[in-house]
Amino acid sequence: MKPGLSAMKSKPLKFAALSAIGLALLSALSGCGPDQVLAPPAPPTVSVSQPVNRQIIDWDSFTGRFEATDSVEVRSRVSGYLEKVAFTDGAIVKKGDLLFVIDSRSFQAAVVQAQGKLAQVRSQLALAEQEYARAKVLIESKTIARSLYDQRLQARQAAQAEVLSAEGALSNARLDLEFTRITAPMSGRISRKLISEGNLVNGGNNNATLLTTIVSLDPIDIYFDIDEQSYLKYRRQEQGAAGQNLVRIALPGQSEPALSGRMDFIDNRLDPSTGTLRQRARVANPDLRLSPGQFGRVQFSGRPSYQALLLPDTAISVDATRKVVYVLNAQNQVELRPVQLGKLHDGLREVASGLRPEDRVIVDGIQRVRVGETATASEQALALALAPKASASEGAPL
Structure with missing residues (x-):
């Protein structure tokens, strides 16, 4: 066979093969209809729940x-050398417990001296009473002069005054002796001793030595x-x-x-x-x-208890400068609700305004939805028991 004739026969065969491949591709493409290529995706599934409606107290x-509540500085009322410290530093003491003892020998001597003085003036008063009684009888019979009667009366009154003065001195001496034993004026916890045994303690109202302090606890x-x-x-x-x-x-x-x-x-x-x-x-x-x-x-x-709507923080989003939540309406379409937020209560955030108790709030799947789109709702109940525990009213409003 001639070379030119062989080349002419091979061209129809190549064209037929190419045509068959083209028809196969068209047949494959014709199997995918326009509806199958442009079909919209299925609506996203989100979890929705009504907000928790609860009576709360805003703390x-x-x-x-x-x-x-009470505290006292323990000081001595009399001066003298400290003889004894009768408590343990930092202990709990009761009212009347002995704390300090001051050397009391000089105060005991003062009491004895005051007792002797009182006995003396009482003897003088008894004599003055007798002389006055005789003078009273004699003045009625005009046996003595009026001036003598007046002298006996004045002596009796002076003796009575001396007895009162001596009784007061004795009472004061006994008080000073009593003050040498310093007791707890109240119950509470006592501090440490601020002065040791053997030191001179200054007493009185001014510049009295501070011995210790006591504070009440309950x-x-x-x-x-x-x-x-x-x-x-x-x-x-x-x-x-x-x-x-x-x-x-x-x-x-x-x-x-x-x-x-x-x-x-x-x-x-x-x-x-x-x-x-x-x-x-x-x-x-x-x-x-x-x-x-x-x-x-x-x-x-700071206010009485009130009803509040609560949501988890995961259900709250930020839109520009405002806080928002996403809700599904009756047609399962996504809506945007601007809200005002309050404090945390048991791990849930208070929604002060912008939400109704019957609203179905998207609590999971917010990132899969857009406003106006339709979503498939999966109902979920917000349980306080599942919320993370947090201190009541913690944190400032968002």
């Missing part, structure tokens, strides 16, 4: 310091300052400490308040240097675990 929190007070903004808020609500006097107290390291007390004092003016108002609450301390100087976190309600 405000302030830092306070414990102080003793009950104990906690003082705290509220800021001016809170003070104005309570005034507007006509509440404040006098109306809501129950307080809760958490000690350092405690996540939940473990103590309770009642407010019993509000200062009469704000501190102009700090703009705060001093307040006080009294707390029972039967186990004496609280001591003056400790810090505590005081929580008290």
Whole structure:
């Protein structure tokens, strides 16, 4: 066969093969219809729940310091050498317990001297009484002069005055002797001794030697300052400490308040240097675990209890500068709701405004939805027991 004839025969064969491949591709493409290529994705599935509707108490929190309800500085009323210290440093003492003893020998001698003086003036009074009695009888019969009767009367009155003076001196000497035994004026915890045995103790009202101090422990007070903004808020609500006097107290390291007390004092003016108002609450301390100087976190309600809607923080989003939540309407379409938030209550965030109790809030799957789209709802109940525990009303509003 000639070369030219062979080339002419191979061209129809190549064209036929290419045509068959093209028809196969068209046939494959014709099997995928337009509906199958452009079908929309299935609506996303989200978890929705109605907000928790709960009666709550809004607690405000302030830092306070414990102080003793009563405290006393133990000083001597008489001067003398300290003979004995009768307590252990830092012990709990009761009212009337012996604390110090001062050398009493000079005071015992003063008592004896005062007793002798009293006996002397009483003898003089007895003589004056007898002479006055005779003079009274004689003056009635005009046997003695009137001047002599007056002298006997004056002597009797002077003797009576001497007896009163001597009795007072004896009582004072006995008091000084009693004051050589210094006892606890109140119950509480005593400090250390500030003077040792054998030292001279100065007594009296001025410059008396400080021996030790005692502070009461049960009950104990906690003082705290509220800021001016809170003070104005309570005034507007006509509440404040006098109306809501129950307080809760958490000690350092405690996540939940473990103590309770009642407010019993509000200062009469704000501190102009700090703009705060001093307040006080009294707390029972039967186990004496609280001591003056400790810090505590005081929580008290500035308003009556009220109904509030609560959501987990995971259901709250940020849209520009506002807080929002996503809800599903009756047609399962996504809507955006701007909200105002409050504080945390048992791990759930208070929604102050912008939400209704019947709203179905998206609590899981927010990142999969857009406003106006339809979503498939999976109902979920918000259980407080499953929420992470947190201190009541912790944190400031978002």
